[in-house]
Amino acid sequence: MTNLLIKDLKHTSPSDVVYNVEGWVRTKRDSKSVCFLEINDGTCLKGLQAVADKNVINADVLNKVSTGCSVLCTGKLVSSEGVGQDVELLLQKLEVIGLSPDSYPLQKKHHTLEYLREIAHLRARTNTIGATARIRSSASYAIHSFFQKNGFYYVNTPEITSSDAEGAGEMFQVTTLDLNNIPKTEDNNVDYSKDFFGKKAYLTVSGQLEGETYALALKNIYTFGPTFRAENSNTKRHLAEFWHIEPEMAFCTLEGDMDVAERFLKYVFKHVLENNEEDMDFFNKFVEPGVKEQIRHVSETPFGHITYTDAIKELEKKVDKFEFKPYWGCDIQTEHERFLAEEVFKGPVIVTDYPKEIKAFYMKVNDDDKTVRGMDVLVPRLGEIIGGSEREYRLDVLVKRLKDLNLKEEDYWWYLDLRRYGSVPHAGFGLGFERLIQYMTGMQNIRDVIPYPRAVGQAEF
Ligand code: 4AD
Ligand code: MG
Secondary structure (H helix, E strand, O other): OEEOOHHHHOOOOOOOOEEEEEEEEEEEEEOOOEEEEEEEOOOOOOOEEEEEEOOOOOHHHHHHOOOOOEEEEEEEEEEOOOOOOOEEEEEEEEEEEEOOOOOOOOOOOOOOHHHHHHOOOOHHHOHHHHHHHHHHHHHHHHHHHHHHHOOOEEOOOOOEEOOOOOOOOOOOEEOOOOOOOOOEOOOOOEOHHHOOOOOOEEEOOOOHHHHHHHHHHHOEEEEEEEEEOOOOOOOOOOOOEEEEEEEEEEOOOHHHHHHHHHHHHHHHHHHHHHHOHHHHHHHHHHHOOOHHHHHHHHOOOOOEEEEHHHHHHHHHHOHHHOOOOOOOOOOOOHHHHHHHHHHHOOOOEEEEEEEHHHOOOOEOEOOOOOEEEEEEEEEOOOEEEEEEEEEOOOHHHHHHHHHHOOOOHHHHHHHHHHHHOOOOOEEEEEEEHHHHHHHHHOOOOHHHOOOOOOEOOEOOO
């Protein structure tokens, strides 16, 4: 007797081998003499049809079978006469392992994604969320394999930190102080010397700064872990906790950075198209028609390039289209990003050289002293998917930037040391993993591509 996964069994030829198949019943269809069960073990989208001959399988057992129950099926694979599958499992024995009464919330009918979010502990058993989970896993593998093959070392940067990597003040504070009895200093401020870390601490928004310290030791590194943002943005593309991939390369300028970003995205797209065909077909058919062809096309076509200044000129030509009127110096809004990718470039585009006022302190200042060597990769349907830059590696310029932005030099003492000892041009970027999954699957809301979304007012499960 052999135990196999349903994804493999579906492609196995009929024979006299007796298989044990474990899974959950998705549907049960009764006729006079036989009962058809669709068994799914989550290893693929479409399950295996199991056929129970009522002369062989006891009616008491069949009566216990219902949508959602878990079963152990024993039988041989036979050619299927029905449409939709090559083989089916002719049952010799059926054992119900866990019952699933009528109160099971995932009865066979259409459920909205909003409803499924309320039962996030069960929703991975649906086609959409199951397919998303398999694609997440496959894309994670591709991400590690791209970097590992290209000489990048995987570095684990801290989740708890005392530095604001983006200088944007959007951090969640971490404390063990008793909020009902906060220790105070003589001048009536919170006495953080009594807190767990002896100073104010936060959940990190990015592993970049610590990543840079390792790039300036190991040359090419990447991080891949959760980061946190206390942004009050209730949108379809923002999470309070998201998985962040951040490569960092020493002896590298913005050109090299953009080149890696493009090759990296294309590699992941190709991997998913090749390895997740059934799931991608599902998204292509039911979620975002044409998404497969889009991703395939993008994986073979050079990305567009434009400077921020020229991008603003393009946007100004179509000023009536936008809710927020674009002007030089404004932060590019999602509607603008989408317009550039969807209408102007009809595919991914990399915008570079943003005004320094709207970008983080660490980006290298251009000779014009107005713009910085930052880049954002924008894609259709979503807008920004990657943000990155060449880093300011000149000590004096960086110190001045911190001062101009009212950031305290002493908070970044170790980061500045990188510019004191063996400084080199270096660059990197950050990709939000959930944005990547959204783009590849066509899923509308970022909360449906992460198992347990955290957002304003949402931390259930
Ligand atoms: O553009 P961001 O803020 O850049 C950084 O954090 C840099 N430290 C990256 C680097 O150069 N190493 O964020 C990078 C990416 C965005 O392009 C987006 O894909 C994702 O992170 N992101 C979010 N994803 C989901 N929810 C949020 N709230 C996100 N904020 C950023
Ligand atoms: Mg950004």
